[in-house]
Each structure stands twice: as structure tokens, then as C-alpha cells.
Amino acid sequence: MKKLLSLFAFLAIAVSALTLVRAEDPPKKADPNLEQRIADLESYVNNAARGADAADAKITSKISGAGPGHNGFQMVCAALVLFMTLPGLFLFYGGLVRKKNILSVVAQCFGIAGLVTILWWAFGYSFVFGDGSGPWWGSFTKFGFLNGVDSNPNTNYSYWVSHNVFSMYQLMFAIITPALILGAIAERMKFSAVLLFVGLWMVVVYFPLAHAVWGIDGAMNGVWNAKASIKAIDFAGGTVVHMSSGWSALILCLILGPRLGFGKQNMAPHSMTMCAIGTGMLWVGWYGFNAGSAVAADGIAANAFTTTTIAAAVASFVWAMLEYIIRGKPSILGFCSGAVAGLVVITPACGFVNTTGSVIIGVLAGLVPFLACAYLKPMLKYDDALDTFGVHAVGGTLGALLTGFLATKDVNANLATNLDKIVGSTLWIEQLKAMAVTIVLSVVATVVIAYIVKAVVGLRPTEEDETQGLDLADHGEEGYHG
Amino acid sequence: MTLISQRLSLLAVALGITFSALGYETSTGRYTHHEHKTRMKKIEAIIKPFKLEEVKDALHDVGAEGMTVSEVKGFGRQKGHTEIYRGSEYTVDFLPKIKIELVLADSKVQEAVGAIIKAAKTGKIGDGKIFISNVEEAVRIRTEEKGENAV
Known part of the structure; x- marks a missing residue:
């Protein structure tokens, strides 16, 4: 643990040592006339640029800060995405573990929330969204310690949402992504190992990947970067969030090995009720995740909201009905898994597909991850404790590919800007390239990081601690008394 | 009934509980039928x-x-x-x-x-x-x- 803390301290000092360049005062500009002021208001309603936002603008704006509607929407969405992790994900995962490990899941989610926030503040946000350093990683220093990230919009990402709100919104994604990995390694990884792994994984996998896909000059940002080498699209994080965490989770759970007694002891969920409550919270929070990714309360957000609802509901129903047909009983875990799978698969597509597309996605999201969890996992015998791979990697991969086939300019005019020629034809090939990059980066980095962590603090608790349960061993508390 | 058992019975009667009715030979714990059906x-x-x-x-x-x-x-x-x-x-x-x-x-x-x-x-x-x-x-x-x- 000491090694871990000193490592983070070193990183913080290294970043702070780099000096920040202050912008010089801009030249004097004229006040806008009445017509220009009305045009600014129209821009606010239409989520477009003000006259003053142009690089060579000669006028100022009377509404130079954030727009209240878009900004309010974005703050609510940010809170909803945090709600997905705390408590949505820890209840969903927590209900699925045995009762001696419930608190370890809660602690790991809280631990990640704190750790990732500190990284994000120090250099993470800058690394992802600071432009000017190239297509694969952002500037380490441009927004280091969130310098210059204030309540005024950063027009690279939004004309009407405060820069600080945007950075907090994106922070919530950075928190939930590594937390998803916890599902595969539940009940058998030391708390210190989880923290060290996540700290390194964020720097090596998440930050570069998020920059490549969402950074304004990112290599795989097909929507906004005309010079992107891979013209892929990912509305809310199919590759960045679900594929990266899901594929890393598979590798990490293989390196860790199965839980003690896996396949011999009863490891049934200790509370399906808790799991179902968590699922409901995830679904609600996912509106912030998907609709909020429009970074404006506009028509694209409305479309994302609609497709998210349909895909989740259809997938939940399909998964449970498959169980009904095959096993004779639709299970609660089936409904819950289907809902989450539907939400995962629609994530990269939600702002790009229409309602018909979302129904197709819903049906496939109920079918393909179901087959992965019900047949692939028992066949290959890996211990992906709570099915992070089966739901998030398989679902995220499926979603990224389907987005390539189903995206349409009819619901999102931004697809006509840089992708006019490939949408509806060869976009899926670009998607395949982005998927390959994501899988290779996640798999290779996870192997390296896992063995580093193993060498530094060790991955697994002692057999005695694991048998006793991580709640007492790692946290000195019990989830339930008596 | 042995001597010990009788003495215990007397003590028990004094306490308002009749041990003999339980049908146990206190000295050996052996079960007997002869007093109660x-x-x-x-x-x-x-x-x-x-x-x-x-x-x-x-x-x-x-x-x-x-x-x-x-x-x-x-x-x-x-x-x-x-x-x-x-x-x-x-x-x-x-x-x-x-x-x-x-x-x-x-x-x-x-x-x-x-x-x-x-x-x-x-x-x-x-x-x-x-x-x-x-x-x-x-x-x-x-x-x-x-x-x-x-x-």
C-alpha cells in the first residue's frame, strides 16, 4: 500500500512540475447589434455557435457564458451517471456476490470514485480532452489540475455547457468504466491490487482511448475530426467504456484464476432483490449516460433517450423469454441481465440510430450476450464471476459493429459533416478497425499491468482471507450481522 | 429403587417435583417402566x-x-x-x-x-x-x- 501511495504522489509532483502557459489578453471587440443578439439567442435554442465563438470573431456576445437549459440538463446527466456507479453498480454487483463479500464491492466502487477523481483533476481530464498533442493522447498539461476549466464553455465540445460541468460529466464515465471490471474479478482480488491496477489502467488504457474516440483531434473521432485516421463513431462509449472494460476484465480474471471452490461450492447470488434494485438504478442513470452524451438538451439527446428506452426494454424481455422457452422459467437475473445488455449495446448507437434500429439492437442484445453467458462461459470454464465479459465485452463489441450498419444521417445531421460518404455503406469497416484497436490495447495493457501489480503488491488475498470473505479481511467490517 | 434415588426423590418432593414419576434410575440413567405407563x-x-x-x-x-x-x-x-x-x-x-x-x-x-x-x-x-x-x-x-x- 505504501508503494502505491508513493507512486501516486510521484505522479502528482511530476505533473505539477510542468508549468502552465497563460493565454494573453484578447484584442478589443465590438458590441453585438440587435440582429446579432437575436442570432445568439437562436444559436442557444438550436445548440449552435454564437457569432462570438468564431475564431476570427469581431464581436462579443451578451450571453457569453453557459446556456442555462443545456447546462442544467448536463449537470443532471452528470449526477445520473454517478448514480449508476454509486449505488447502481455496487448494488447490481453486490447482490450477485456471496454475502461475505458485499462490502468489498461497495468499497472498490467508492475507492475507484475517489482515485479516478484525483487522477482526473491532476492530469486525466487534460490527457483526454486537452487538444493539440496529437491523435492518440491529449495534452498532459493544457488543463492540468483543471486549470482554465471554469464555468465558460469549451467550444471544442459544447457552445452552451460549462467547461467544468463537461469535465465533471466526463469524469463520471471515467469512474464507472474501471468499476465495470470489478464484476469479473469479484470476491478474489485484494483491495490494494484493485487500486493499483485501476490507477495504471486509467493512464494506459482509458485516457488514451477516450482521447482517440472523443478528443476533438482524436485518431478515431470520425464525427468531429476530419483528419481522423480511423473514421469510427461511438456516441456514448461502446468502445471506450464497455469494450475496454469488458476485454480487460476477461484477461484480468484469467490471470487471477478462479475463485477458491469455483465449480464445487455454491456461489449463488446472496440477494437477487439487491441486484434488481441496482439494475433499475443503472437503467435510470443510463439516460444521463446516453442522452447526456449529446452534451445539449437537443434533438439528438431526445433521440438517444428514445432509442435507449426501447433497446433496454426489448433486450430485457428477449433475454427472459429465451430462458422461459429454454429452461421453463424466466429469471429475475435474466430480466436484469437483458436490460443491462440492451443498454450496453445501444450505448455507441443511441445518438445515431432510429427507433427501428433500436429494436433490432434490443433483440440482438437479448440474444447474443445471453448465449455468451449461458453457453460460452460454462464451455470455456473461465470464472468471470458476474459476467463483465459476457455482458460488457460481448455487448460492447456487438454494439460497436451494429452502430456501423444502423447509423443514419436522418437522426443525427453531424454524421453528414465528415462522414457523409461512408455512413450507410463502409462505416462498419471503420468500426471494425476501432474495435481491433480497442481490443488489442485493452488486452495487451491488461496483461502488462496485471503482472506489474502482481509483482508489486500481489493480486490475490491469502486463502484464509478469501475463504473468510473480503469484507472482514480487507475492510474489517461485515455487511450483515447475525 | 436405590437408596440414592429415594433420597433424591425425597429432596425432589420437597421442591414440589416428583423425580420418580420421570421413571429414571438416577444412578445409572437406565429407563424403567415399573412405576408409570x-x-x-x-x-x-x-x-x-x-x-x-x-x-x-x-x-x-x-x-x-x-x-x-x-x-x-x-x-x-x-x-x-x-x-x-x-x-x-x-x-x-x-x-x-x-x-x-x-x-x-x-x-x-x-x-x-x-x-x-x-x-x-x-x-x-x-x-x-x-x-x-x-x-x-x-x-x-x-x-x-x-x-x-x-x-
Whole structure:
């Protein structure tokens, strides 16, 4: 643990040592006339640029800060995405573990929330969204310690949402992504190992990947970067969030090995009720995740909201009905898994597909991850404790590919800007390239990081601690008394 | 009866409890019949939980005035069941059952057993079992009544 803390301290000092360049005062500009002021208001309603936002603008704006509607929407969405992790994900995962490990899941989610926030503040946000350093990683220093990230919009990402709100919104994604990995390694990884792994994984996998896909000059940002080498699209994080965490989770759970007694002891969920409550919270929070990714309360957000609802509901129903047909009983875990799978698969597509597309996605999201969890996992015998791979990697991969086939300019005019020629034809090939990059980066980095962590603090608790349960061993508390 | 036992009996009488009535040879713990004939029996019935209300009513109708009920787990020929969570299957060996215990005068036992069978039977595997055993003595704590009067 000491090694871990000193490592983070070193990183913080290294970043702070780099000096920040202050912008010089801009030249004097004229006040806008009445017509220009009305045009600014129209821009606010239409989520477009003000006259003053142009690089060579000669006028100022009377509404130079954030727009209240878009900004309010974005703050609510940010809170909803945090709600997905705390408590949505820890209840969903927590209900699925045995009762001696419930608190370890809660602690790991809280631990990640704190750790990732500190990284994000120090250099993470800058690394992802600071432009000017190239297509694969952002500037380490441009927004280091969130310098210059204030309540005024950063027009690279939004004309009407405060820069600080945007950075907090994106922070919530950075928190939930590594937390998803916890599902595969539940009940058998030391708390210190989880923290060290996540700290390194964020720097090596998440930050570069998020920059490549969402950074304004990112290599795989097909929507906004005309010079992107891979013209892929990912509305809310199919590759960045679900594929990266899901594929890393598979590798990490293989390196860790199965839980003690896996396949011999009863490891049934200790509370399906808790799991179902968590699922409901995830679904609600996912509106912030998907609709909020429009970074404006506009028509694209409305479309994302609609497709998210349909895909989740259809997938939940399909998964449970498959169980009904095959096993004779639709299970609660089936409904819950289907809902989450539907939400995962629609994530990269939600702002790009229409309602018909979302129904197709819903049906496939109920079918393909179901087959992965019900047949692939028992066949290959890996211990992906709570099915992070089966739901998030398989679902995220499926979603990224389907987005390539189903995206349409009819619901999102931004697809006509840089992708006019490939949408509806060869976009899926670009998607395949982005998927390959994501899988290779996640798999290779996870192997390296896992063995580093193993060498530094060790991955697994002692057999005695694991048998006793991580709640007492790692946290000195019990989830339930008596 | 040995000397020690007699002395203990005297002591017990002084305390208001008759040891000899329990029929035990205190020195050896050996069971003897010579003082008391058993006139009561204990019925233990393991039944399906959803049949509890019907069994209770049926017993009430044949004059049973009390019973003790516990939630228990176990298995017989029905064995356990299988739970499936996504791809993982777990066998649950012990099924939840209800155990009813009651002590009755000999004369009422056959009727009570008949009532339990009638109320608890579904004809399917897992209906449960009834065990009947002799009871040496019963004491009502409040009044100190003994034997059949106490049950």
C-alpha cells in the first residue's frame, strides 16, 4: 500500500512540475447589434455557435457564458451517471456476490470514485480532452489540475455547457468504466491490487482511448475530426467504456484464476432483490449516460433517450423469454441481465440510430450476450464471476459493429459533416478497425499491468482471507450481522 | 429403587417435583417402566410449508389444543433443487419445510395423525413424514398439572 501511495504522489509532483502557459489578453471587440443578439439567442435554442465563438470573431456576445437549459440538463446527466456507479453498480454487483463479500464491492466502487477523481483533476481530464498533442493522447498539461476549466464553455465540445460541468460529466464515465471490471474479478482480488491496477489502467488504457474516440483531434473521432485516421463513431462509449472494460476484465480474471471452490461450492447470488434494485438504478442513470452524451438538451439527446428506452426494454424481455422457452422459467437475473445488455449495446448507437434500429439492437442484445453467458462461459470454464465479459465485452463489441450498419444521417445531421460518404455503406469497416484497436490495447495493457501489480503488491488475498470473505479481511467490517 | 434415588426423590418432593414419576434410575440413567405407563404420545410432522394453515385447522378440529411449529430445512426422497444464474448451476440440497410438534393423549393420536395426513397430502413427492413417539411425562408450568391434564 505504501508503494502505491508513493507512486501516486510521484505522479502528482511530476505533473505539477510542468508549468502552465497563460493565454494573453484578447484584442478589443465590438458590441453585438440587435440582429446579432437575436442570432445568439437562436444559436442557444438550436445548440449552435454564437457569432462570438468564431475564431476570427469581431464581436462579443451578451450571453457569453453557459446556456442555462443545456447546462442544467448536463449537470443532471452528470449526477445520473454517478448514480449508476454509486449505488447502481455496487448494488447490481453486490447482490450477485456471496454475502461475505458485499462490502468489498461497495468499497472498490467508492475507492475507484475517489482515485479516478484525483487522477482526473491532476492530469486525466487534460490527457483526454486537452487538444493539440496529437491523435492518440491529449495534452498532459493544457488543463492540468483543471486549470482554465471554469464555468465558460469549451467550444471544442459544447457552445452552451460549462467547461467544468463537461469535465465533471466526463469524469463520471471515467469512474464507472474501471468499476465495470470489478464484476469479473469479484470476491478474489485484494483491495490494494484493485487500486493499483485501476490507477495504471486509467493512464494506459482509458485516457488514451477516450482521447482517440472523443478528443476533438482524436485518431478515431470520425464525427468531429476530419483528419481522423480511423473514421469510427461511438456516441456514448461502446468502445471506450464497455469494450475496454469488458476485454480487460476477461484477461484480468484469467490471470487471477478462479475463485477458491469455483465449480464445487455454491456461489449463488446472496440477494437477487439487491441486484434488481441496482439494475433499475443503472437503467435510470443510463439516460444521463446516453442522452447526456449529446452534451445539449437537443434533438439528438431526445433521440438517444428514445432509442435507449426501447433497446433496454426489448433486450430485457428477449433475454427472459429465451430462458422461459429454454429452461421453463424466466429469471429475475435474466430480466436484469437483458436490460443491462440492451443498454450496453445501444450505448455507441443511441445518438445515431432510429427507433427501428433500436429494436433490432434490443433483440440482438437479448440474444447474443445471453448465449455468451449461458453457453460460452460454462464451455470455456473461465470464472468471470458476474459476467463483465459476457455482458460488457460481448455487448460492447456487438454494439460497436451494429452502430456501423444502423447509423443514419436522418437522426443525427453531424454524421453528414465528415462522414457523409461512408455512413450507410463502409462505416462498419471503420468500426471494425476501432474495435481491433480497442481490443488489442485493452488486452495487451491488461496483461502488462496485471503482472506489474502482481509483482508489486500481489493480486490475490491469502486463502484464509478469501475463504473468510473480503469484507472482514480487507475492510474489517461485515455487511450483515447475525 | 436405590437408596440414592429415594433420597433424591425425597429432596425432589420437597421442591414440589416428583423425580420418580420421570421413571429414571438416577444412578445409572437406565429407563424403567415399573412405576408409570405411558399415556401420551408426541407427534412430529414434517410438512410442506404451504400446508401449514390447513394442517393447523385440521388438528384444531380434532381437539388438539396446542402445537409447536418450526421452520426447518432438510431432504428426503424429493432431494433438493437446481438454481441457475446465467450460466452457473447450483444444487440446493436442503429444502425448506415446516415441522409441527404436538403431544396428545393416546386416545387422540390416531385421529390427529389421520387429520394431518388428510390436510397435508398432495400426492406428490415431498409431502413429508409423521413420527410418533412415547412421552414419559408432561408438566404445565403455571399450574404444575401433570400427565394428560397438562397437554
